[in-house]
Every structure is written in structure tokens, then in C-alpha cells.
Amino acid sequence: MQELFNIFVKSIFIDNMIFAYFLGMCSxxxxxxxxxxxxxxxxxxxxxxVITVPVDYLMQKYLLSxxxxxWLSPEFADVDLSFLSFIMFIAVIAxxxxxxxxxxxxxxxxxxxxxxxFLPLIAVNCAILGGSLFMQEREYETIWQATSFGLGSxxxxxxxxxxxxxxxxxxRYSNVPAPLRGLGITFIITGLMxxxxxxxxxxxx
Amino acid sequence: MNVxxxxxxxxxxxxxxxxxxxPLHKDNPITIQVLGVCSALxxxxxxxxxxxxxLSVMAVVAxxxxxxxxxxxxxxxxxxxxxxxxxxxxxxxxxxxxxxxFVFDISKQLSVFVGLIIxxxxxxxxxxxxxxxxxxxxxxLDGLGNGFGYGWILIVVSFFRELLGSGTVWDYPIMENLGVxxxxxxxxxxxxxxxxALILIGIxxxxxxxxxxxxxxxx
Numbered sequence: 001m002q003e004l005f006n007i008f009v010k011s012i013f014i015d016n017m018i019f020a021y022f023l024g025m026c027s028x029x030x031x032x033x034x035x036x037x038x039x040x041x042x043x044x045x046x047x048x049x050v051i052t053v054p055v056d057y058l059m060q061k062y063l064l065s066x067x068x069x070x071w072l073s074p075e076f077a078d079v080d081l082s083f084l085s086f087i088m089f090i091a092v093i094a095x096x097x098x099x100x101x102x103x104x105x106x107x108x109x110x111x112x113x114x115x116x117x118f119l120p121l122i123a124v125n126c127a128i129l130g131g132s133l134f135m136q137e138r139e140y141e142t143i144w145q146a147t148s149f150g151l152g153s154x155x156x157x158x159x160x161x162x163x164x165x166x167x168x169x170x171x172r173y174s175n176v177p178a179p180l181r182g183l184g185i186t187f188i189i190t191g192l193m194x195x196x197x198x199x200x201x202x203x204x205x
Numbered sequence: 206m207n208v209x210x211x212x213x214x215x216x217x218x219x220x221x222x223x224x225x226x227x228p229l230h231k232d233n234p235i236t237i238q239v240l241g242v243c244s245a246l247x248x249x250x251x252x253x254x255x256x257x258x259x260l261s262v263m264a265v266v267a268x269x270x271x272x273x274x275x276x277x278x279x280x281x282x283x284x285x286x287x288x289x290x291x292x293x294x295x296x297x298x299x300x301x302x303x304x305x306x307f308v309f310d311i312s313k314q315l316s317v318f319v320g321l322i323i324x325x326x327x328x329x330x331x332x333x334x335x336x337x338x339x340x341x342x343x344x345x346l347d348g349l350g351n352g353f354g355y356g357w358i359l360i361v362v363s364f365f366r367e368l369l370g371s372g373t374v375w376d377y378p379i380m381e382n383l384g385v386x387x388x389x390x391x392x393x394x395x396x397x398x399x400x401x402a403l404i405l406i407g408i409x410x411x412x413x414x415x416x417x418x419x420x421x422x423x424x
Contacts, residue, residue: 188403
């Protein structure tokens with residue numbers, strides 16, 4: 001239990017998707033104009049990460065990694081399909097996003113109306129594929145560890161995008177040098193926030 | 206079919222040349238269109254990985270543009286995203302295998318970021334905006350141009366990060382050979398850390414937009 005919590009905290013603060021790895025920067029920069037919409041996108045990212053990371057974990061464990069197919073029959077023991085992981089992961093993500101969109105639309109129209117436009121965007125958000133690839137690279141032992149990693153990464157991403165959106169709402173009233181207006185200043189603020197987040201690096205969990 | 210009747214356009218007509226040159230400055234994928242920032246920044250601590258990443262992205266975006274442009278009339282609009290993702294993912298697998306075979310140590314340094322070329326927004330953006338509506342040759346030039354536009358930002362950022370952060374250029378210890386360490390010069394460790402890449406890109410945007418006032422954003 002404690003280990004799950006450690007992975008959760010670590011993936012929020014120390015290995016933050018945005019500040020440590022720049023994943024999902026495109027939608028982070030494009031959608032962070034107001035706090036409300038960025039909250040919606042952040043929630044959608046958490047939602048999708050919590051579903052896709054465990055599913056990709058199962059794929060990795062029972063289909064793709066070296067010797068993973070031995071549960072089918074012992075003669076597949078030395079088959080290594082890991083080169084297929086990119087295409088399988090992206091297929092899982094795209095179809096999961098589609099599925100989640102349909103389920104949400106059917107059962108909770110209110111949530112669908114608030115998340116709706118963001119869900120299709122998420123299929124090509126690097127944070128989602130990055131989550132699965134990091135899960136593969138770090139070799140988590142149980143599906144619960146993978147899930148808590150997915151949840152933590154999503155929460156970290158939400159924190160980052162809501163933070164920058166709040167700053168951007170305020171910065172509209174200040175006098176930024178003309179060439180830096182908009183995109184430039186957002187890059188620099190993100191960099192400064194990243195430096196602040198580096199202070200978590202020393203924590204050993 | 207009036208395609209044959211049309212006068213054949215020269216391979217490097219002014220329009221085609223624009224496709225190649227615009228993404229370098231006015232239409233730069235990173236600083237103006239804000240595409241593909243995701244995987245761009247994490248690989249720029251050293252020049253070598255940044256260069257390999259540039260080549261990989263350039264190859265994938267040019268070839269994917271051509272393939273999608275050839276298939277553009279046969280793709281049903283509803284499932285076009287999936288088709289595009291499959292084409293890109295197949296190309297990225299090829300690139301990944303080639304990198305693992307020939308430059309294994311760099312491929313290890315790039316780690317997940319080769320895979321993340323799949324979700325690089327430049328690819329989806331160019332496929333959606335250009336390849337779905339244009340012929341293969343312009344699409345190829347457009348892909349190449351955007352690859353260059355992405356690449357020069359990466360190379361400039363990685364040059365400064367490597368020079369100021371580790372005192373080397375392309376792994377050549379230039380600061381040591383100049384002997385500046387004897388005068389008390391120290392490498393700036395901050396440059397190696399990821400946030401500095403963001404700040405450097407911010408500065409590049411600043412310089413670019415103050416040189417060309419037409420690019421300044423409205424308030």
C-alpha cells in the first residue's frame with residue numbers, strides 16, 4: 001500500500017509529466033487560456049490515463065514483452081513482440097478514447113457536455129502515450145502500481161495546466177514586451193514553474 | 206479527369222519553394238504554430254541526440270505526408286485519424302528499429318521520445334492540414350520544410366545547452382581547449398536541466414518576433 005502511495009506522489013511531483021518530461025505540451029499551451037477549460041481537459045486526461053495505462057500494462061504483460069505469450073502454449077516462449085508496442089499502444093489509446101467518449105455520452109450527458117470537445121483531442125496527446133511508454137520502460141510489477149502511476153501522472157498534469165491557466169488569466173493585465181506576448185511569455189513562465197518543481201527532486205521515496 | 210490538360214507545374218516553382226522555406230521562419234512549427242513541442246525539448250541537452258531526433262522526425266513527416274497524400278482520396282473521413290495514426294506508427298517503428306540497429310547508445314538516450322514521434326503534433330497537424338488536400342510532391346516538400354523548421358530550433362537550443370551546460374560542442378570539449386576553466390569559468394549546471402529548454406525557446410521566440418514585427422500577437 002505504501003509503495004502505491006509512493007508511486008502516486010512521485011509521479012505527481014518529481015516525475016511531473018509537464019515539468020520533467022514536457023509531455024502533452026501542445027494541448028497544454030493551446031488550451032490553457034482560462035482555468036475552467038483547462039480544468040475540463042485536465043480531468044479528461046486523468047480519466048483516460050487511469051484507463052489506458054492498466055490496459056496497456058496487461059497488453060505488455062500478456063502479449064508483447066519477451067516470452068509473454070507462453071501462457072498460450074510453451075512453444076511461444078521465445079517470441080518477442082515488443083517492437084509492435086508503439087502501434088498496439090496507440091491503437092488501444094485511440095479505441096479507448098472512442099469507447100470512453102461513447103460511454104460518457106450515453107450515461108452522463110452532463111459530464112459529456114463539459115468534457116466532450118476535449119476527449120477526441122486526447123487521443124493525440126503525448127501525455128497519454130508517454131504514460132504507457134514510461135510504464136513499459138519502468139517495468140512496474142503489478143497492475144495496481146501501473147494504475148497508481150497513471151493516476152498520479154494525470155493529477156500532475158492537471159496541476160500544471162490549471163496553474164499556468166491561472167497565471168495566464170492574470171498576466172493579461174500586465175505589460176508584457178510586445179514580441180513576448182502570448183506564446184513567448186508562456187514558455188518562460190512554464191520554465192520558471194519547472195525550476196520551482198525541481199525542488200522536489202531531492203525527495204527520495 | 207482534367208489533370209492531364211493542366212500545364213505541368215515545375216518541380217521547384219515559386220509556390221513549391223515557399224512550401225519549403227515558409228516553415229523555417231514565418232510558419233515555424235515550434236515557435237509560431239506551437240506544434241511538436243512535446244518531444245522537442247527533452248532531447249536537447251546534447252547536440253547528438255537532438256540531431257538524430259531531427260533526422261527521424263524529418264524522415265517520418267516527409268514520408269507520412271507522401272503516403273497520406275497518395276491515399277487521400279481513398280480514406281473515409283470518419284476514420285481518417287486512425288488511418289493516419291497507423292501510417293505514422295508503422296513509420297516510427299521502422300525508425301526506432303533502424304536507430305536501435307545503428308546508433309544504439311543514442312537510441313537509449315532518446316528512450317521513449319522516439320515512440321512519442323507518433324503523437325508529435327507536427328505530424329497530425331501537417332497530415333490534417335496539408336497532405337489530405339494536396340498532391341504527393343508538394344506534400345513531400347511541405348513535410349521536409351516542416352522537418353527543417355523543427356530541426357533548426359532543436360539544433361540551436363541544443364547547441365546553447367551543450368555549450369553552456371557541459372562546455373562541449375558535439376562532444377568536443379571546446380571550453381577545455383580554450384582554457385577558460387583556468388580563469389575560474391564554471392559550467393552552468395542549470396542549462397542541463399529541462400526547464401532551461403523552455404526558457405531558451407521563449408528567448409528564440411522573443412528574438413524572432415522582435416526581428417519581424419508582423420508576427421507579434423494581438424493583445
